[in-house]
Amino acid sequence: MHQSSHRNFRFTLWAGIAIAALLAGCQTTQTTDKAPVEERTPSTGATTPGAGTAGTTGSAVTGTAAGTLGNPLRDPRNVLSKRSVYFDYDSYAVKDEYKPLIEAHAKYLQTTRTARMTIQGNADERGSREYNIALGQRRADTVKRMMLLYGATDTQIETVSFGKEKPKNSGHDEAAWTENRRDDVVYAGE
């Protein structure tokens, strides 16, 4: 491109003023200036609270014995209150330590056929936003597949991904990244 010297300009000689081309020129200019982008601004999700940690900070836990005992999903002594599965960097392999948690949720779905859940996959901040959406999706899909093996049914589980867009820990170090490579299990209605 420009390493060719400026002496090598294409000397197309535009002798005289190309008045003829001008009307077209100013038409275009006027179109440009109509600022065609400002008319309407959809405001979206204005009241949507963060969803990434739903279930772990449930406001329904009021401390009454009946409240916690009545809902196994919220009983801190029940494995069903545990909702997060963590992953290694660039990996969607589920570590053994999370298998009891995954199995418990699968069994809950199996025995509670009306229950529906979303598994939300997440990634740490390194790398492409879109590839991280796919990586988070893969992490969610992997856990879903295990739950299906343990007895849940396909229609009970939707898997989605937030990629690196909704980090639980906004830091930029290994500790933050470890926390952000994660699936969260969220039941419908939570």
Place this chain on the structure above:
Amino acid sequence: MIRPPRFFAALVWIAALALALASTAPRAQLTIEIIGGGGTTVPIAIVPFAGEANYPYPLTGIVGADLARSGLFKLIDPAGVNPRPARADDVRFGEWTARGADAVVVGSVTPQADGRVEVRFFLLDAVKQTQLAGFSYVVAPSQFRPTAHKIADIIYEKLTGDAGVFSTRIAYIAKQGSRYELLVADSDGYNPQVIVTSNEPLLSPVWSPDGTRIAYVSLENKKPIIYVQSLATGQRQVLANFRGSNSAPAWAPDGSRLAVTLSRDGGSQLYLINADGSGVQRLMSSAAIDTEANFAPDGKSILFTSDRGGSPQIYRLTLGNGAVERMTFDGSYNVSPRHLPDGKGFVFVRRDGGRFNVAIEDFATRQVQVLTQGTIDESPSVAPNGKLILYASANGGRGILAAVSSDGRVKQRLTAAASDVREPAWGPLPK
């Protein structure tokens, strides 16, 4: 005679933005600085147009700022030339060659009876003593900025042989606290217009080939959903909201459909979808991640990212026969491919050690050149003339945009006060 290259000439040249930073401007307005100089530059004198001082916008100042920002021009100070030439015939070439100028721009701004103004300009080769271009526009004074960009485009094209992109627009995402905005601005950062605001993340904006619509991904409904929004009316419609995640939109060159990544059938896979959301058609079936599609300019093939080989790499799918070919081999993480507009190569993001950088690969030679030196450079978007690549980077913990020329020499930094900016998308040439 080729002037010696001045790599990373240290001049920090701030685009003349003082006037436009009125209090009404969104805080996500971009300020552009050049942080690295080019190689050969064309010395050009831009003489203030006769009569332009009667208007609030410095027309030749905008032209000069555009050209200087490109890194390919060196502005020669016209001060002291008396009388100032306003027409081609007025130019005494010796005066300009003596100052080192190879090209001279002169012109005039003349009020018309109807309130509009006639802007005339002439581009002259001072060495060959010939006229390279002469144009006149009759415009409202409010059209000075677009008129100046058009003049800069003509000068750029005459002197470099490549199309100018000063009249184009860019889209980007700004994040301020927990608020996300999708903005569209002129290529010099002026006139930022907020297109969408959301309290949930927005990402992956892409321009329709005719520049009338932008497709993007929003997490406002607790999952990635793709929307297409008209810039003229602001109206938007859902492009893809299937079970699972919907992301990575990419327009086909004819604007009739898009390639998208859907997980509705399990796994992130590539699909084609009509621009109105109808006619979903699966492109391929793989057990791996397939995402980040990008159409070749001729529409006949698609570059995409896949981990089918064990690590994320870039592949090319030929749409006619379904053939898939791996395009990147060096390194364990090569993602986000975008074609160059001439179809001869692509830019992408590669990870080397812990760093993410924008690189360019030539299809014919398979040669790769790393263009950037940041630690987290991502989301490249190529200017419609193929000469500049906008990308997202970080500076002092804040998201900024940056641009690099396709030969790696010219570098710009685009920052927005009080905002993280990311996800740049360069719009098409105006029709």
